Amino acid sequence: FAFGTVRRVTGRYGPDNWLSLLAAYLAAFSLAFAPDIWQHSIHANPHIITATFLMANVYFLSRYWASDGTDKGALFAFCLSAGLGVTHHPLTVFGFPAYALLILLVRPTIWRDWRTLLAMVGCALLGLAVWLYFPIRSPMEPVLGPSTMNTLNGFLDHVLARGLSESLPYFTLAEQWDRLRVFATLLRLQYPLPLILLAIIGLLTPYWQCRQAGDGWRGAKLSLFYALAFLGFYAFVISLRAQDIMAYLLGPFKLVGLLAGLGLYGLGRWLAGAWPVRWQLARFGLTLFLLAPLWQLVRYSADISLRNYSEGRDYVEAVFDRFAGSGEGAVLLNNWEYMTPLWYSHWVDDRYPDPADVRLEWVSTGTADPWVTAVFNYLGGGPVYLHGYRPEIVAAGFRLRPRGAFYQVVEPGDSSLPPELTPVQEAAGALEFVGYELPQTTVTAGDYVPLTLAFSAPMTTSDYYVPVVTVGEIQYPFTTDSHLITPLWLAGEVIVERFDLSLPLGLPAGT
Structure with a gap:
């Protein structure tokens, strides 16, 4: 879409097909090798599709502008794309003010053409028709999603994202200068400075080129459209506190890459007019801009590649290693990121744990305190495990015990020692050191070493105790962060905590 947009827009200015192609390739390569876009496009992520709908809308409306409002096919294709985009993710609506403005500016009398308006509405409704699947599928007990969408x-x-605003805290107007600096930093990570400067030129290129042809207002419409589309998404996304800003900024980043391509074309046209005698040298210099995205490819390919990524597969294997054949009848609670590889294993690899060993449950964020609610729902029916440490569970009064890759929820007062721990009896002031697990005993400098310790307090204490681990001449005094403080321990209960060590790179051999 970026390539096609640049070709469509620049083809309007003159016969220089070589420069138009160069600008289109620069836009396409800039998007392809921007680290954020590249990284999101190589794993299952909905936001790369959200940004693609934005680029599709921009492409169809740029075609509509280039035809001076005569290409109704492009207009109807835009309406279909806009409808589909809304069904995919509500973020797409933030481009609608820019879309509507360009349509009206290109053809101010369109509101009186009821046939065209009716066709536009029909195409948009056709895109929105995807939503009709929900009330049909919802009562059939789907694996994912609510079962009430037939009401x-x-x-x-679902359609109006009710309750979403409660999970979207935002930055205030007074903080927007700092947010702008954040965006500038993130943008600089996506594109080299020459491409960012080209994007600024690209925003003005439609106006400047049309002005050269005697109709500056015509080009200003497109420049205004690109600016408002960018600002619409930027203003919403940059104000969010809790969401994945790198995913939500994919759209604005793509617009910058598109504008960089237009900027190269504008720069080339200016050089052709300013230095016609040295145009061949200028063409060579313009071609060198392609090295910028290619440098991104060379620079980031090793870091972005998922060739050696195995966390999802490792988690699936950890589930089977821990629970397969145990007959424990446990429940393992997972968030979306940890549940996804398990679903993949189930539906793609046809490999899923026996419910007699463990039931895998997804904890959605649809309630006020979903994790505590889930624990209360399942704890009475057997052991409950979590994919990782959740401080709200401890705040609710439960204990979290590390059990391999997982954490088990236990009620206060449990005096049992997990069987995988090595039992010891060692006095430690008012506490007793009763067990440990050190699965990794052969290490090298720089390794990350998990250490599990179990303590008990024969009597309650008001003092604060923290363990200190000595490795050679190095001491690791641990903080109380993510650990239950000793004044909250009950007399006689066994508290199991994980303390992780990061060994220094300069650790002497044999330590």
């Missing part, structure tokens, strides 16, 4: 309230809860 009006349930359908509107």
